[in-house]
Amino acid sequence: MIRLEPRRSHSQAMVYLSPVLAIVMTLIVGGIIFAFMGKNPLEALYTFFILPISDSYGVSELFVKATPLVIIAVGLAMGFRANVWNIGAEGQLTMGAIFGGGLALYFYDSQSVFLLPAMLVFGAIGGALWGAIPALLRTRFNANEILTSLMLTYVATLFLSYLVHGPWRNPEGFNFPESRPFPDAGLLPIIYDGTRVHLGTAIAVFVVIAGWLLLSKSLIGFQLRVVGKAPQAARHVGFRQKRMVWFTLLLSGGLSGLAGLFEVAGPIGQLQPSISPGYGFTAIIVAFLGRLHPVGVLFAGLIMALTYLGGELAQISLGLPSAVTGLFQGILLFFLLACDVLTKYRIRVGSVATKGGAV
Amino acid sequence: MDWIVPLILTVITASTPLLLAATGELITEKSGVLNLGVEGMMLVGAISGFAVTVSSGSAILGILAAIVAGMLMSLIFAFLTLTLMANQVATGLALTIFGVGFSALVGSGFVGFPLDPLPSLSIPVISTIPVIGPILFSQDFLVYASIAIVIATGWFLTRTRAGLILKAVGDSHDSAHAIGYRVIRIRYMATLFGGAMSGLGGAYLSLSYTPMWAENMTAGRGWIALALVVFATWRPGRLLAGAYMFGCISVLQLHAQSAGVNVPSQFMSMLPYLATVIVLVIISSDYTKIRLNAPACIGKAFRPAQ
Numbered sequence: 001m002i003r004l005e006p007r008r009s010h011s012q013a014m015v016y017l018s019p020v021l022a023i024v025m026t027l028i029v030g031g032i033i034f035a036f037m038g039k040n041p042l043e044a045l046y047t048f049f050i051l052p053i054s055d056s057y058g059v060s061e062l063f064v065k066a067t068p069l070v071i072i073a074v075g076l077a078m079g080f081r082a083n084v085w086n087i088g089a090e091g092q093l094t095m096g097a098i099f100g101g102g103l104a105l106y107f108y109d110s111q112s113v114f115l116l117p118a119m120l121v122f123g124a125i126g127g128a129l130w131g132a133i134p135a136l137l138r139t140r141f142n143a144n145e146i147l148t149s150l151m152l153t154y155v156a157t158l159f160l161s162y163l164v165h166g167p168w169r170n171p172e173g174f175n176f177p178e179s180r181p182f183p184d185a186g187l188l189p190i191i192y193d194g195t196r197v198h199l200g201t202a203i204a205v206f207v208v209i210a211g212w213l214l215l216s217k218s219l220i221g222f223q224l225r226v227v228g229k230a231p232q233a234a235r236h237v238g239f240r241q242k243r244m245v246w247f248t249l250l251l252s253g254g255l256s257g258l259a260g261l262f263e264v265a266g267p268i269g270q271l272q273p274s275i276s277p278g279y280g281f282t283a284i285i286v287a288f289l290g291r292l293h294p295v296g297v298l299f300a301g302l303i304m305a306l307t308y309l310g311g312e313l314a315q316i317s318l319g320l321p322s323a324v325t326g327l328f329q330g331i332l333l334f335f336l337l338a339c340d341v342l343t344k345y346r347i348r349v350g351s352v353a354t355k356g357g358a359v
Numbered sequence: 360m361d362w363i364v365p366l367i368l369t370v371i372t373a374s375t376p377l378l379l380a381a382t383g384e385l386i387t388e389k390s391g392v393l394n395l396g397v398e399g400m401m402l403v404g405a406i407s408g409f410a411v412t413v414s415s416g417s418a419i420l421g422i423l424a425a426i427v428a429g430m431l432m433s434l435i436f437a438f439l440t441l442t443l444m445a446n447q448v449a450t451g452l453a454l455t456i457f458g459v460g461f462s463a464l465v466g467s468g469f470v471g472f473p474l475d476p477l478p479s480l481s482i483p484v485i486s487t488i489p490v491i492g493p494i495l496f497s498q499d500f501l502v503y504a505s506i507a508i509v510i511a512t513g514w515f516l517t518r519t520r521a522g523l524i525l526k527a528v529g530d531s532h533d534s535a536h537a538i539g540y541r542v543i544r545i546r547y548m549a550t551l552f553g554g555a556m557s558g559l560g561g562a563y564l565s566l567s568y569t570p571m572w573a574e575n576m577t578a579g580r581g582w583i584a585l586a587l588v589v590f591a592t593w594r595p596g597r598l599l600a601g602a603y604m605f606g607c608i609s610v611l612q613l614h615a616q617s618a619g620v621n622v623p624s625q626f627m628s629m630l631p632y633l634a635t636v637i638v639l640v641i642i643s644s645d646y647t648k649i650r651l652n653a654p655a656c657i658g659k660a661f662r663p664a665q
Contacts, residue, residue: 151635162626325460326461329457333456334450341445
């Protein structure tokens with residue numbers, strides 16, 4: 001029998017060791033899965049996790065993919081700390097793209113330098129508005145934000161589909177469900193020539209630093225930490241749970257909207273029915289893997305970005321279905337949650353120690 | 360009036376997967392466990408049922424495979440949350456993410472395979488009665504099974520000793536433990552039942568509702584099933600009504616177009632999701648009703664004192 005024995009205090013070492021353990025275990029299980037699929041495990045793992053970043057362009061693509069993951073996960077991490085479960089980031093991302101992208105389409109022949117900043121603001125507002133709905137429903141009507149935020153994701157995706165199939169379809173296109181390409185003034189500048197690394201990547205780093213300061217230095221950051229760890233105590237000293245719900249959903253919604261705008265104004269350059277390979281959901285894993293801390297999220301975002309790159313490469317060179325990426329992400333989160341047990345408990349194998357004193 | 364019978368028939372097939380999955384989750388939640396992985400378990404059930412049916416030619420084997428697959432998925436969840444005491448919300452999300460990926464991976468070889476839908480069990484003579492015959496006496500057996508199971512669940516929870524124990528564990532695990540009930544073991548069983556029913560609900564989608572496999576074919580039905588449990592305030596009778604109401608809404612979107620309603624299809628497709636939000640808001644705003652009916656220990660980890 002496996003028994004859990006509580007530790008006297010949380011093991012700080014395990015907090016940081018647990019993600020490493022989880023990654024190693026995921027790699028082992030991944031190798032076994034590859035072997036089952038008739039591939040050489042080492043070769044497949046190499047193709048999945050090393051080959052994508054073996055040249056400088058690959059590394060730059062890693063930054064491109066990590067950008068939305070990091071931006072979204074910083075926001076989600078704040079909410080998860082306060083037990084606010086926004087799992088509709090994908091929908092908020094989509095709404096951000098619609099709001100900001102809509103502005104670019106309205107001024108499609110603009111050359112104004114103000115277009116891009118305005119798009120950023122609109123993108124963040126779009127995401128924040130979509131995050132405000134679950135916040136309102138939770139605080140005013142007590143409705144579970146997990147279910148409402150997820151349902152709204154489907155609504156947002158369908159709304160985008162309607163727009164690019166209908167009113168926003170490119171009148172000069174070939175009837176494809178795509179919008180006009182954004183004007184140059186509405187595209188994010190490339191910050192490193194020869195790559196797709198754009199301004200959004202730099203902003204992602206800024207978001208990490210700002211998130212870190214918010215969490216460690218501000219009153220609301222302190223409240224977030226207390227509400228999550230000791231809700232009773234938080235109520236006692238008068239921290240209002242409703243304010244936490246509003247703050248975290250608006251923040252994570254706004255950041256998700258910004259990430260969505262970065263995708264359409266960056267690598268994609270227009271609106272189309274599908275603008276994200278599930279960044280909003282993967283960011284949930286990034287937040288946990290990054291220990292709900294902005295700096296941890298930065299590293300975790302890079303690791304999860306690698307699973308996207310590896311999945312694409314494995315699809316091309318090994319003929320593996322792209323779904324392998326999602327599978328790996330799920331397995332990683334399982335192992336992470338399992339390893340996290342070790343921060344609070346020790347694992348003891350054998351019968352209860354008190355009987356006869358044998359351990 | 361010719362259209363009304365086929366319409367009701369589609370409502371029944373659209374409601375059945377929701378009813379199956381939601382009944383399972385209701386029992387899981389009554390024991391105090393919140394498994395948010397319904398969507399993932401349904402998807403894995405759907406692909407397992409489909410793959411085994413296609414490979415073996417037997418729908419019965421397919422259905423059994425879906426049940427086993429759903430149970431295995433819920434076993435992962437139970438081990439992490441009940442034995443290792445991991446956070447139930449996070450683990451449920453992980454189960455869904457894993458299920459989406461796993462089902463897509465296994466299913467990549469099964470896209471586009473044709474399959475005959477489950478045969479309907481036409482009861483001789485009475486199934487030929489106009490209107491009532493095809494609706495009541497000519498369904499496939501999973502439809503009858505889903506209704507039988509939800510009725511049995513209601514009876515189990517209110518009339519049997521085991522059902523009362525299950526509710527006691529969900530309402531106060533400490534008291535239940537003190538009286539001598541095996542809290543963790545009972546929760547394992549309730550979670551496994553939830554997995555089996557989700558797997559079955561998924562199999563109904565891929566074997567009968569749309570007899571085929573497509574990536575992410577549940578399209579949020581697992582989440583709607585979770586919302587249905589709240590809507591039903593954890594009562595099987597209301598769950599039956601709720602599942603059929605949602606069946607109606609999802610069929611409405613299919614038929615509105617052909618009935619000449621001039622609304623873009625995307626807006627019609629939003630209906631089930633918007634209805635879920637609205638229904639949740641209406642039910643949840645009655646705070647006392649939720650307080651009185653929700654299992655008091657839902658989502659809380661239990662560690663027996665040694």
